[in-house]
Amino acid sequence: MIPAGGRRSKIRPPRKSLISSSSSAENSTTDPTIDFDKNWSILQNAISQIQNKNVSNLSYEQLYRKAYVLVLRKFGGRLYDNVGDSIKQHLLNQRFKLLTSLSHEQFMQTLIREWDEHLQSMKFISDVLMYLNRVYVKEQKKLLIYDLGVQLFKDYIIMYNNNEIGSKTTNIILEEITKSRNGIVITSNMYITKIIQMMEMLVENNLSSDVQYGENYYQIIFEPIFLKSSETFFQSLSKSYVSLNSGSKYLQATSQFIKDEENRIKFYLPSSTHPKLSNLMDNILIKDKIDKMILLSNEGLQYWLQPVLSNLLKDGNLEPNHYNELKILYRLIGRIDNEYQLLRIRLKEAIISQGLLLPELVRNSMDSGSEKKGLNQTLFATKWIEAVLKYREEMIQIWTQSFDSNPIIEQTLMFAMRDFINNYNKRTSGNNNAINASEVLSIYMDYRIKQLNKGTSSKEMASSGDSAENLINNSIQFLRFIKDKDAFEAHFANHFAKRFLNSKTSTYGSLKGIDIEEMVLSKLCEEMGTSSLDKVIKMNKDIKTSRDTTKEWTMNQTKSNKSMELDLKICNVSIWPKSLTKDYKNTETNEEQQTFKWPRQLRETILEFEEFWFSGKKNDNKSLYWSPKFGSIDMKITYPSKTYDINLSVYAAIIMLLFAPGSSLEGEVKSAFEEKKQYSYKEIAELTGIPTQELKRHLQSIAVAPKSRLLVKIPMSKEVNEDDIFKLNEKFKSPSVKVKVLTVSLSSSASASSNKKSNAETDEVNSHISEGRNIEINAAIVRIMKSRRTVKHNELIEGLIKQLSNRFQPSIVLMKQRIEDLIDKEYLERDADDRNLYHYIT
Known part of the structure; x- marks a missing residue:
C-alpha cells in the first residue's frame, strides 16, 4: 500500500540496504546487464494503477527498490523520460472526457475532478520516485516529478492542440462571470474559483533552462483575455448607464455595480488582478463619464444642491436634501483621485452659481410695496446675510454627511462662498444690483x-x-x-x-x-x-x-x-468720521449765511455747561463746539386731549419751542393754545436759522407725517413751501403717552439734494478706505525693501499680495502706483540696467 503523503513529504528508505536485502536483489544490482525494461515495466504498471486509483495491491517498498536500483545504475535519465511519457499518454487519453462534456457546469466539474485526481496521482508517483528526485533530478536541475506532472497537465490537457481546452475553459468562465455581472444568479462560483487556482499553479517552466519557475497560465493567458473582456463589458455598461440621462440613476447604478464587482473579484480572482480590474473599471465607469453626469441638467450636481438654495427662505414644506447622491459622488470620485480635484472644481462652480442667485431670491421675498429705500436696504442686508449664513450651515451639513468631513472639501466650500460674497459688486454693471x-x-x-x-x-x-x-x-x-x-x-x-x-x-x-x-x-x-x-x-x-x-x-x-x-455726547473731531463732523465749526452759519440761533430755553444751560467744562483748567487746551444736527430732546407738551412725553430731534424741538407760551404782562403764564401762535415758513427760518433742507424735513416730520402731526400746516400738502403757515395742532392725539417723532426723509423735491448728501457720505468713506490702502501698501513696500534691499518687480508684487491679503485684495494697478510714488519720494530706485529690479535707498 502506497502512503498518501504531501507533495514534499519525507519518506525514509528501508533501514537495511536494499542491495543486500535478498540474494535476488544482490544479483540484480551487481549485474551490469540489469534489465531496465523489466524493472520499468513494473514501475509503469504501478504508475498506471495509481492513475486509475487502484493502489491497494501495490507495494511501496518493492516499487521504491526498483526505482532506487535504476537510478543507482545510471538509468535515471531513461526512467525520468519514461515517467514523463507515461504521464503524457495518460493525460492525452483523459482529454476526450473533457471534450465530450455537455454543459458548462459539467465541463468545469470534469476539469476540476481530473485536476484533483492528477495532483493526487502525482503525489503517489513522487513518493515512489523519491530517490530519482533526490539524486538525478537534483543533479540534472530538472523539474521534480510532481512539478513535471503539473507541467505536463498544462501542456497536454490545457494547452494541447492550440490551447483547445484552455480556450474553452476561459470562455466558459468569462460567460459565467458575465452572467453574474448582468444580475443572473449562477451556481458555478466554487468551480470558477478552483479553476482559477488551477491556472495559477500551471507555471510556465522552461525544461532546458536552469530557471524552473516563471509566470503562470493565469497571468499569461487568462488575465489578459479577462481584462479585455471586462473592458468591453464596462464600456457597454457605462453607455447604458449614461443613456439613462439621469445623474442620480447613474450614480446609484454605478456604485452598486462597483460594489458587486469588487465582491466578485475578491471571491474569484487573485490579489494581483484586483488593482488592474479596479483601475480599468474606475477609468471607464467613473473617470470617463462622471464629469458629464455632474454637469447634467437633469439630476446633476446643480439638482443635488438645489434644495439648499430652495429651502433658505422657506419656513415649511422643505425639499429633502440629496445627501445620499452626494455621498456616492464623493466616494466614486475618491476612487480615481485622492485630492478630489474634479469634485472641488464642480462644487465651487455650483456654489458660486447658486450664490449669485441668492440676492434676487432675497429681493423677491421682500415686501416690494415699501417705498423707503433705507428700510429696504436694511431689510435686504438682514435677509441676505442670514440667508448666506443659513446656506453655510446647510453646506456644512452636506460636508459632514456626504463628504466625510474632508478638510480639503471644506476649504473648497468656504472659498466658493467667499468668492460669490465678494464678487457681487464686480459682476454687475448697474449699481442697483451691486452688493x-x-x-x-x-x-x-x-x-x-x-x-x-x-x-x-x-x-x-x-x-x-x-x-x-x-x-x-x-x-x-x-x-x-x-x-x-x-x-x-x-x-x-x-x-x-x-x-x-x-x-x-x-x-x-x-x-x-x-x-x-x-x-x-x-x-x-x-x-x-x-x-x-x-x-x-x-x-x-x-x-x-x-x-x-x-x-x-x-x-x-x-x-x-x-x-x-x-x-x-462729546466727540474728538479728529477721530470721528469727517462726514459727520466736517462742518462742526460752521454750525453757527448755514449755507445761506444765516446765523443759527439756539432758543432762549436752552441758552442758559449751554452757557452753564461751558463754564463747567472749562472749570479747573482740565479742558483749557480743548475747543468746544455744539452740533444741533445730532441728538434729541425730550419735551413734555400738554395738548387739549392730554399731556404727552415727546421725543424729537434737536431741530424739531427748537421749532416746537417757538410755540412755547411766554410770560404775559401781568406775569401770568398762558397756555400755548390760548396764545394761538402761528408762524410762516420764512419766520421760522429767520427765528431759528436752521439750514433750509433740514428745516423742511423736520417741518414735514412734525406737521405732515400723520402719526406725529404736532403742528398744523396751512395749506396741508406733502411739500413744504415758503408761504406755508404753521400753528399748534389742537386735535393732536396719540394712543400712547410717550411719542417718538421720527425724522422723515427729504421730499421728492429735495431728493436730488438728499442723494447728493448720501453720495458725499459714501464718497467720504470710500476716500478713507482708499487713503488707508495707500498707506498700508506703502508701508508694506518699505518693509519688504528694507529687509531684502534688492527685489525684482514680480517678487515685490507677490510679497505685497501675501502681506496684504488678510486686509484687502490689492490691485496690480494700485501696487504699481504706490511703487512709483515711493520712487518719486526716493525710498527706492530702479536698477540702471534692469527696470524690473528695485533697490532700497538707505
Whole structure:
C-alpha cells in the first residue's frame, strides 16, 4: 500500500540496504546487464494503477527498490523520460472526457475532478520516485516529478492542440462571470474559483533552462483575455448607464455595480488582478463619464444642491436634501483621485452659481410695496446675510454627511462662498444690483445692535432667536468671508458713530447691564486685531468719557437744583468720521449765511455747561463746539386731549419751542393754545436759522407725517413751501403717552439734494478706505525693501499680495502706483540696467 503523503513529504528508505536485502536483489544490482525494461515495466504498471486509483495491491517498498536500483545504475535519465511519457499518454487519453462534456457546469466539474485526481496521482508517483528526485533530478536541475506532472497537465490537457481546452475553459468562465455581472444568479462560483487556482499553479517552466519557475497560465493567458473582456463589458455598461440621462440613476447604478464587482473579484480572482480590474473599471465607469453626469441638467450636481438654495427662505414644506447622491459622488470620485480635484472644481462652480442667485431670491421675498429705500436696504442686508449664513450651515451639513468631513472639501466650500460674497459688486454693471459685502455686513450689524438696544421683543426678533451672542457669532462668521476687511472697518466705524450720535442718551449701548457695543467691539478686536479697529476704539473711549462727564454734570446740576437735564455726547473731531463732523465749526452759519440761533430755553444751560467744562483748567487746551444736527430732546407738551412725553430731534424741538407760551404782562403764564401762535415758513427760518433742507424735513416730520402731526400746516400738502403757515395742532392725539417723532426723509423735491448728501457720505468713506490702502501698501513696500534691499518687480508684487491679503485684495494697478510714488519720494530706485529690479535707498 502506497502512503498518501504531501507533495514534499519525507519518506525514509528501508533501514537495511536494499542491495543486500535478498540474494535476488544482490544479483540484480551487481549485474551490469540489469534489465531496465523489466524493472520499468513494473514501475509503469504501478504508475498506471495509481492513475486509475487502484493502489491497494501495490507495494511501496518493492516499487521504491526498483526505482532506487535504476537510478543507482545510471538509468535515471531513461526512467525520468519514461515517467514523463507515461504521464503524457495518460493525460492525452483523459482529454476526450473533457471534450465530450455537455454543459458548462459539467465541463468545469470534469476539469476540476481530473485536476484533483492528477495532483493526487502525482503525489503517489513522487513518493515512489523519491530517490530519482533526490539524486538525478537534483543533479540534472530538472523539474521534480510532481512539478513535471503539473507541467505536463498544462501542456497536454490545457494547452494541447492550440490551447483547445484552455480556450474553452476561459470562455466558459468569462460567460459565467458575465452572467453574474448582468444580475443572473449562477451556481458555478466554487468551480470558477478552483479553476482559477488551477491556472495559477500551471507555471510556465522552461525544461532546458536552469530557471524552473516563471509566470503562470493565469497571468499569461487568462488575465489578459479577462481584462479585455471586462473592458468591453464596462464600456457597454457605462453607455447604458449614461443613456439613462439621469445623474442620480447613474450614480446609484454605478456604485452598486462597483460594489458587486469588487465582491466578485475578491471571491474569484487573485490579489494581483484586483488593482488592474479596479483601475480599468474606475477609468471607464467613473473617470470617463462622471464629469458629464455632474454637469447634467437633469439630476446633476446643480439638482443635488438645489434644495439648499430652495429651502433658505422657506419656513415649511422643505425639499429633502440629496445627501445620499452626494455621498456616492464623493466616494466614486475618491476612487480615481485622492485630492478630489474634479469634485472641488464642480462644487465651487455650483456654489458660486447658486450664490449669485441668492440676492434676487432675497429681493423677491421682500415686501416690494415699501417705498423707503433705507428700510429696504436694511431689510435686504438682514435677509441676505442670514440667508448666506443659513446656506453655510446647510453646506456644512452636506460636508459632514456626504463628504466625510474632508478638510480639503471644506476649504473648497468656504472659498466658493467667499468668492460669490465678494464678487457681487464686480459682476454687475448697474449699481442697483451691486452688493458691497463689507457695507452690507456693517448695515446688518447696525440694525441688529439697534434692535438689541431697544430691547425689542418683536415677532421678527423672536423668530430669529436673536441675542448679543447670536449677533456676534453671525457677524464673525460672515466677516471671515470678506476679503476687504479694511472696507468693513471703515463702514463699521461710520455706523458706530451714527448709532451713538443719533441715540437718545450717552448711555446708549447698555442692555440689562451688558454693554452691547463693548461686547461686539471686543469680539471684533479678537478677530481682526486692535490696530485694525484703532479708530473705533478711540471713538468708544469718547463715549465712555461722555458718560462720565454726563454723570459728573448731573451731580453738579442736582446740587444747583436745576430742572433741565443735559445728556452729553462729546466727540474728538479728529477721530470721528469727517462726514459727520466736517462742518462742526460752521454750525453757527448755514449755507445761506444765516446765523443759527439756539432758543432762549436752552441758552442758559449751554452757557452753564461751558463754564463747567472749562472749570479747573482740565479742558483749557480743548475747543468746544455744539452740533444741533445730532441728538434729541425730550419735551413734555400738554395738548387739549392730554399731556404727552415727546421725543424729537434737536431741530424739531427748537421749532416746537417757538410755540412755547411766554410770560404775559401781568406775569401770568398762558397756555400755548390760548396764545394761538402761528408762524410762516420764512419766520421760522429767520427765528431759528436752521439750514433750509433740514428745516423742511423736520417741518414735514412734525406737521405732515400723520402719526406725529404736532403742528398744523396751512395749506396741508406733502411739500413744504415758503408761504406755508404753521400753528399748534389742537386735535393732536396719540394712543400712547410717550411719542417718538421720527425724522422723515427729504421730499421728492429735495431728493436730488438728499442723494447728493448720501453720495458725499459714501464718497467720504470710500476716500478713507482708499487713503488707508495707500498707506498700508506703502508701508508694506518699505518693509519688504528694507529687509531684502534688492527685489525684482514680480517678487515685490507677490510679497505685497501675501502681506496684504488678510486686509484687502490689492490691485496690480494700485501696487504699481504706490511703487512709483515711493520712487518719486526716493525710498527706492530702479536698477540702471534692469527696470524690473528695485533697490532700497538707505
